[in-house]
Amino acid sequence: MEMDFEQVFRDMLAAARDRLDARGPQARNYLREVMEQQKDVLARLARDRVSGALSDEDLRMELEAVRADVTVALEGLEVIARETAESAWNAAVKVLLEALTAAI
Amino acid sequence: MPRTDRMRAVHGCVCTLLLLAFLGGCAAADFAPGYDPQTATQVAATYKAVTRFYMRLRETAEGERAYAGFAPGYDEVAVEMKTLAWSARRQAHNRASRDMARRLQADWREIEARHRKRDSYADALADIDEQRLDNLLDDMASVESYKRKLPDGD
Numbered sequence: 001m002e003m004d005f006e007q008v009f010r011d012m013l014a015a016a017r018d019r020l021d022a023r024g025p026q027a028r029n030y031l032r033e034v035m036e037q038q039k040d041v042l043a044r045l046a047r048d049r050v051s052g053a054l055s056d057e058d059l060r061m062e063l064e065a066v067r068a069d070v071t072v073a074l075e076g077l078e079v080i081a082r083e084t085a086e087s088a089w090n091a092a093v094k095v096l097l098e099a100l101t102a103a104i
Numbered sequence: 105m106p107r108t109d110r111m112r113a114v115h116g117c118v119c120t121l122l123l124l125a126f127l128g129g130c131a132a133a134d135f136a137p138g139y140d141p142q143t144a145t146q147v148a149a150t151y152k153a154v155t156r157f158y159m160r161l162r163e164t165a166e167g168e169r170a171y172a173g174f175a176p177g178y179d180e181v182a183v184e185m186k187t188l189a190w191s192a193r194r195q196a197h198n199r200a201s202r203d204m205a206r207r208l209q210a211d212w213r214e215i216e217a218r219h220r221k222r223d224s225y226a227d228a229l230a231d232i233d234e235q236r237l238d239n240l241l242d243d244m245a246s247v248e249s250y251k252r253k254l255p256d257g258d
Contacts, residue, residue: 026250033246037239044232053228061218062232065211069236072207075200076247082136082197083250 003103011099012092019091023084027077034073041066137197139251146191147248150184150208151241157181158234161225169225178216185209188244204244211237 045062048054054062157177161169189205192198215233219225 030246030250034239034243037242041232041235041239044235048228048232053226058229061214062229062236065214065236068207069211069240072200072203073240073243075203076243076250079137079200079247080250086136 003099008096008099012095015091015095016088019088020084023080023087026084027080030076030080031074034070034076037073038066038070137195137201137251139248140191140195140198143188143191143195143201144245144248146184146188147241147244150181150188151238153181153184154234154237154241158230161230162227166227167224169219171220171223174219174225178212178219181212182209182216185212200247201244204240204247208237208240208244211240 045054045059045066049056049059157174157180160177161174164173185205185208189202189209192201192205195201211233218229
């Protein structure tokens, strides 16, 4: 049986795109989650410094800690990106193998 | 079809299927960290230990929070965090979880060092520190849940 590779490749791209579309919102949701968390912490820091509950040194130390926390928290985006890329690639390969199975 | 031809045809089909399965295995990507139930469970255990520590802290009046009274509590949380870091290290492609677990440990050491140096721990600082630790643990739990494969199975 003949195999139209151009068509197969278009189907592979479509399968990969479906997976990217399905997983795209995950990265946005995670980023929003991290930003909301830090908003609460920063609001509390500002309020407590203004009220005098925190000293300048406390504020400096906590801000430095928040910066380090956010840096590692955002690495979570890499996990989502890798999982999305893996899923898209595997979906495309699956289409190719199905086409090969039908052609052989 | 003679029996030998039929056998040859079946043999050919089986070989083709095996070849395709082999090609599929070679071509399939595996560069994302997999979901690890042990890490997910340890995140919950660490969350519980942190919550317990801060509950005990708040049960003590702000002026009576000398470090010595809380040293065993610091150790309990440190053990849970070390176990979490170990669990995250065991898995391949798991840099994000490893770094988050290390950051938790560094946070906890800084908090303990400050408490030891000042020999006191104010409510305002305790509230912020607990929230920061909770946030990191929430993020680790989220990352673990994102590692779960979706129903499409790939």
